[in-house]
Amino acid sequence: MKKRIEQLKKQKNAVILAHYYAPFDVQEIADYVGDSFYLAKIAKQSKTDIIVFCGVYFMGESAKILNPDKKVLMPDLTADCAMAHMVTDGIIEEMRNKYDDLAVVCYINSTASLKCQSDVCVTSSNAVKIVKSLPNKNIFFIPDKNLGRFVAEQVPEKNIILNDGCCPIHAKITAEQLISEKEKHPEALVLSHPECEGDILTLSNYIGSTADIIAYANKSDYNEFIICTEDGINYKLITDNPDKIFYYPEPHPCCADMKLNTLEAVLSVLQNENNEVIVEDSVRIGAISPLEKMLELAK
Ligand code: 13P
Numbered sequence: 001m002k003k004r005i006e007q008l009k010k011q012k013n014a015v016i017l018a019h020y021y022a023p024f025d026v027q028e029i030a031d032y033v034g035d036s037f038y039l040a041k042i043a044k045q046s047k048t049d050i051i052v053f054c055g056v057y058f059m060g061e062s063a064k065i066l067n068p069d070k071k072v073l074m075p076d077l078t079a080d081c082a083m084a085h086m087v088t089d090g091i092i093e094e095m096r097n098k099y100d101d102l103a104v105v106c107y108i109n110s111t112a113s114l115k116c117q118s119d120v121c122v123t124s125s126n127a128v129k130i131v132k133s134l135p136n137k138n139i140f141f142i143p144d145k146n147l148g149r150f151v152a153e154q155v156p157e158k159n160i161i162l163n164d165g166c167c168p169i170h171a172k173i174t175a176e177q178l179i180s181e182k183e184k185h186p187e188a189l190v191l192s193h194p195e196c197e198g199d200i201l202t203l204s205n206y207i208g209s210t211a212d213i214i215a216y217a218n219k220s221d222y223n224e225f226i227i228c229t230e231d232g233i234n235y236k237l238i239t240d241n242p243d244k245i246f247y248y249p250e251p252h253p254c255c256a257d258m259k260l261n262t263l264e265a266v267l268s269v270l271q272n273e274n275n276e277v278i279v280e281d282s283v284r285i286g287a288i289s290p291l292e293k294m295l296e297l298a299k
């Protein structure tokens with residue numbers, strides 16, 4: 001299957017992008033593997049005719065918005081991020097009416113229609129930097145209350161209004177599970193994604209995006225780590241650090257949607273060129289500006 005994927009990729013001038021949460025064998029054959037921000041940048045720079053995006057729908061959709069003339073295919077179009085929809089109808093308008101100088105800051109884990117209603121997008125690796133750089137005092141941070149709260153702590157000069165959304169996978173990690181891992185591995189450092197709940201972040205030694213967690217573990221002199229994020233990240237962690245040991249809260253956090261990106265599904269979309277991401281022009285035009293503003297402000 002890997003050989004056939006390689007042949008089709010060349011024949012069709014395609015590139016395969018995969019998120020760190022994709023299955024291991026898919027990360028192995030991908031041309032680029034990274035966090036949401038890196039993958040959005042790579043998609044924007046891509047020169048191929050076809051982009052195969054092994055992630056969840058908002059990622060493929062953002063790639064299409066940034067590359068309207070390219071074919072963006074997803075191994076499984078039903079791979080969705082539950083949090084991307086967690087903003088109540090009318091709440092953005094309500095907040096805009098309440099605060100004159102409001103900036104709506106939208107985590108990239110959101111639908112294109114939410115992006116259309118926002119001023120700027122962010123990812124977990126650039127949210128603090130971008131929020132700090134905005135002139136607005138009042139910020140409505142959607143959809144993730146956990147990333148929003150983490151940003152609010154780093155940028156106390158802003159009034160950050162939180163929205164009641166979260167990632168169900170990260171929210172399932174409990175303090176009890178983490179404490180039990182810490183008791184089993186007292187020498188380990190705890191590295192967590194900011195989508196985790198506040199009590200998990202309080203117990204953590206380092207908080208960052210998936211790419212930041214990997215970079216931290218790679219540089220660290222420690223040998224053992226407890227990782228509070230989706231366990232697909234383990235592929236890159238163990239590849240880069242064969243002598244270090246990585247533990248996860250039990251049961252391991254697992255995003256079933258990300259795991260829909262199987263090798264079989266990658267081969268099938270490359271063969272059939274189906275599962276194309278389509279974004280209507282009206283939506284694309286509304287969503288491109290907050291995405292491009294993110295790419296600019298994060299530089
Ligand atoms: P990253 O920004 O680290 O890629 O995280 C994306 C995500 O979906 C986390 O659950």
Ligand code: SF4
Nearest residue numbers: 056081082167169255
């Ligand atoms: Fe969305 Fe959570 Fe899955 Fe990330 S882990 S894609 S935030 S549901």
